[in-house]
Amino acid sequence: MVPKEDSTAEERVVTTACSWDCGSRCLLKVYLSGGRITRIETDERPMPSLKACPRGLSQREVVYAPDRLTRPLKRAGARGSGDFIPISWEEALKIVSEQLQRVKENYGPESVLLMDYSGSQGPLHGTNGRSARRFFSLFGGCTGVFGNTSQEAALFSSMATFGTLFTGNSRDNFLYSKLIILWGWNPLVTRFGPDTGFYLSQAKKRGAKIICIDPQFNPSGRRLADQWIQVKPSTDTALLLAMAYVLIAENLQDHRFLETYTVGFDQFKGHLLGKEDGIPKTPGWAEEITGVPRGVIVELARVYASLKPAALCAGWAPGRTAFGEQYHRAASVLSAMTGNIGVQGGYVSGGTGRMPVGTLKKFLPVPPRTMPLIHVADIYDALLKGKGGEYPSDIKILYIVGCNLLNQLLNINKGLKALQVPEFIVVHELFLTPTARYADLILPVTHFFEREDIGQPWGSMSSGFIPMNKVIEPRGQTKSDLAIFTDLAERLGISGYREKSDEEWLKEFLSASPGMPDYEIWKEKSFFEVEHPRPWVAFRKEIENPQENPFPTPSGKIEIYSQKLAEMKNPLIPPIPKYIEPWEGPRDPLVRKYPLQLISPHARGRSNSMFENIPKLKPLNDLRVVLNLQDARSRDIQDGDPVRVFNDRGQLITTAKVTDQIMPGVASLEAGAWYCPDEKGIDRGACINVLTKDAKSPGGAFPCNSCLVQVEIERNFTEFQGPLGAHGQDKIAIKAGKSLDSQD
Numbered sequence: 158m159v160p161k162e163d164s165t166a167e168e169r170v171v172t173t174a175c176s177w178d179c180g181s182r183c184l185l186k187v188y189l190s191g192g193r194i195t196r197i198e199t200d201e202r203p204m205p206s207l208k209a210c211p212r213g214l215s216q217r218e219v220v221y222a223p224d225r226l227t228r229p230l231k232r233a234g235a236r237g238s239g240d241f242i243p244i245s246w247e248e249a250l251k252i253v254s255e256q257l258q259r260v261k262e263n264y265g266p267e268s269v270l271l272m273d274y275s276g277s278q279g280p281l282h283g284t285n286g287r288s289a290r291r292f293f294s295l296f297g298g299c300t301g302v303f304g305n306t307s308q309e310a311a312l313f314s315s316m317a318t319f320g321t322l323f324t325g326n327s328r329d330n331f332l333y334s335k336l337i338i339l340w341g342w343n344p345l346v347t348r349f350g351p352d353t354g355f356y357l358s359q360a361k362k363r364g365a366k367i368i369c370i371d372p373q374f375n376p377s378g379r380r381l382a383d384q385w386i387q388v389k390p391s392t393d394t395a396l397l398l399a400m401a402y403v404l405i406a407e408n409l410q411d412h413r414f415l416e417t418y419t420v421g422f423d424q425f426k427g428h429l430l431g432k433e434d435g436i437p438k439t440p441g442w443a444e445e446i447t448g449v450p451r452g453v454i455v456e457l458a459r460v461y462a463s464l465k466p467a468a469l470c471a472g473w474a475p476g477r478t479a480f481g482e483q484y485h486r487a488a489s490v491l492s493a494m495t496g497n498i499g500v501q502g503g504y505v506s507g508g509t510g511r512m513p514v515g516t517l518k519k520f521l522p523v524p525p526r527t528m529p530l531i532h533v534a535d536i537y538d539a540l541l542k543g544k545g546g547e548y549p550s551d552i553k554i555l556y557i558v559g560c561n562l563l564n565q566l567l568n569i570n571k572g573l574k575a576l577q578v579p580e581f582i583v584v585h586e587l588f589l590t591p592t593a594r595y596a597d598l599i600l601p602v603t604h605f606f607e608r609e610d611i612g613q614p615w616g617s618m619s620s621g622f623i624p625m626n627k628v629i630e631p632r633g634q635t636k637s638d639l640a641i642f643t644d645l646a647e648r649l650g651i652s653g654y655r656e657k658s659d660e661e662w663l664k665e666f667l668s669a670s671p672g673m674p675d676y677e678i679w680k681e682k683s684f685f686e687v688e689h690p691r692p693w694v695a696f697r698k699e700i701e702n703p704q705e706n707p708f709p710t711p712s713g714k715i716e717i718y719s720q721k722l723a724e725m726k727n728p729l730i731p732p733i734p735k736y737i738e739p740w741e742g743p744r745d746p747l748v749r750k751y752p753l754q755l756i757s758p759h760a761r762g763r764s765n766s767m768f769e770n771i772p773k774l775k776p777l778n779d780l781r782v783v784l785n786l787q788d789a790r791s792r793d794i795q796d797g798d799p800v801r802v803f804n805d806r807g808q809l810i811t812t813a814k815v816t817d818q819i820m821p822g823v824a825s826l827e828a829g830a831w832y833c834p835d836e837k838g839i840d841r842g843a844c845i846n847v848l849t850k851d852a853k854s855p856g857g858a859f860p861c862n863s864c865l866v867q868v869e870i871e872r873n874f875t876e877f878q879g880p881l882g883a884h885g886q887d888k889i890a891i892k893a894g895k896s897l898d899s900q901d
């Protein structure tokens with residue numbers, strides 16, 4: 158057991174949980190001396206435990222960063238210039254409340270667009286769907302957003318196929334798997350629970366065969382896999398359909414499972430055999446599309462059908478493509494065809510991977526209110542066109558909480574125009590991000606070290622609940638989002654926003670959740686682990702006793718064919734999973750102009766775009782564009798050469814990394830680097846979203862990995878000496894100026 162606090166030692170230790178948006182919730186032991194954090198350690202127990210990654214262990218540098226925002230800032234130059242002056246909270250709250258009141262009275266509350274996202278996580282202080290939504294619900298409404306940028310395709314598939322989002326197994330299941338397929342999944346970097354890497358390594362030691370399917374031989378594949386299968390981005394569904402075709406052709410499917418637990422297999426089989434479109438989905442058909450040799454497809458299907466139990470872990474990256482929801486649905490059908498659902502060591506492929514065990518049953522409540530919604534991929538279009546573009550509202554105020562919107566949404570150059578449209582932009586932030594630079598007012602917020610909450614694993618991807626103790630007092634004049642909205646509610650005469658103190662809320666959340674200890678007992682612990690007498694397996698009871706335990710779908714079975722989807726009568730959202738030719742895929746005519754498919758994996762040192770400004774973590778990130786040897790040679794590009802990556806939407810200049818660890822025709826650039834334009838408007842920060850297309854998939858997927866580009870050597874390369882510095886942040890603090898330092 159890790160002590161929560163050791164008051165006998167000279168150093169004090171306070172434990173908390175890392176709360177960033179990566180799915181894990183790792184234990185942090187924060188050492189203090191004289192009220193200052195001196196160092197951070199983590200769970201010292203051997204694995205499996207709640208060990209933190211370098212990002213969590215670098216939170217001292219985050220909380221004390223010299224460019225941390227610690228006073229409210231008001232824009233003093235052109236929007237986007239980064240020129241701000243500090244103002245008092247009194248003035249800042251007066252401005253925000255008057256703007257909200259003005260717009261509500263003149264245009265209606267839906268003229269406020271709320272973009273609250275996953276910048277910080279927690280049932281009380283989490284920014285996604287909590288404090289801001291509670292405020293705006295009581296305010297009278299606003300326009301909200303929908304569409305999860307990471308997993309919307311998986312959410313769609315989970316609900317359509319299984320009728321629930323809880324499709325995940327605990328990671329110890331890997332110990333029973335004979336085969337593990339890491340499909341577009343790189344958990345050694347993205348984590349998805351502190352124990353994922355450990356159990357995968359153990360499974361390998363026990364003899365599990367591990368296959369990596371990815372356009373790039375990612376770090377997890379390199380470390381763990383016996384085989385790398387290269388598939389062209391946006392074409393994974395075709396590969397899955399061809400695997401299903403092989404199972405049928407060789408009679409390898411689990412007939413009993415399909416008959417007992419599924420509906421719609423015959424329609425799916427008919428589609429595979431080409432009964433409706435005359436095109437059998439053979440390995441030869443898929444080879445043309447995916448680039449995977451037909452022999453490899455046949456062998457892959459046979460291995461998946463014979464090595465049981467098998468975990469086909471369908472990662473979210475292939476779902477972040479045009480028609481990405483079809484990939485998740487097809488993966489789910491494969492796991493049903495092989496009978497890998499509901500069994501130890503198997504896996505419900507294609508779902509969200511969430512588990513219902515140990516989930517808190519209560520969070521900061523949001524009073525129900527029907528609000529118009531805009532998909533995250535449409536935000537810029539909605540700002541630019543408003544009702545004239547058939548969007549629900551003409552946006553006058555953009556209210557951003559926990560989101561580096563400009564950097565992380567698709568098509569930055571369109572975003573730059575769109576961010577000039579609202580009459581007023583408010584941003585709650587820790588740092589002067591590329592988005593915050595476009596604010597009219599920035600409200601500085603606390604870090605999770607500066608408040609109390611509950612460290613709940615994201616979607617219960619592990620089973621540890623960690624008391625998030627307050628480590629230090631809020632730096633400077635920062636306030637929590639909850640405190641900011643409390644103040645605004647008071648000014649606007651909104652009653653009932655802050656019904657309870659933080660502690661009262663947290664007690665309520667815990668006591669409403671079965672299996673959790675009393676609050677006081679829980680607070681004495683460093684963490685609380687939910688015990689599993691055996692590995693948690695999604696749908697175990699549905700499989701063991703289907704009569705008593707139907708699936709929560711309309712048919713009570715796994716829906717290979719979804720009547721609900723059929724009733725939508727949209728050929729782009731078919732009732733069975735189909736390969737639909739994606740935009741900006743390898744067969745788009747646009748490849749003649751832009752022949753490389755650009756993908757954007759996560760970086761080791763960032764959580765999405767967070768921590769880009771933290772020098773200690775920078776060396777973990779790679780700002781280079783990765784190219785195959787063949788593609789580099791044909792462009793006369795050597796490793797380390799400066800290159801320009803471009804398409805009709807934008808361009809960036811970076812350097813090339815030339816390797817055989819990525820397939821020909823594909824380029825890769827890590828997501829999350831901060832947008833940093835030079836004087837010509839060319840990005841020098843390696844921010845991929847200057848290139849991505851702002852379009853949503855019909856089922857809602859966020860298609861950031863459907864993006865065609867060209868890469869050329871940059872012969873007139875000049876070192877970038879612009880106002881933001883090569884990586885963006887160092888000069889932002891200086892630019893924002895004297896006002897930002899010595900504020901604490």
Ligand code: SF4
Nearest residue numbers: 175179183209210213
């Ligand atoms: S960033 Fe994620 S994996 Fe790393 S310590 Fe924090 S919660 Fe854990």
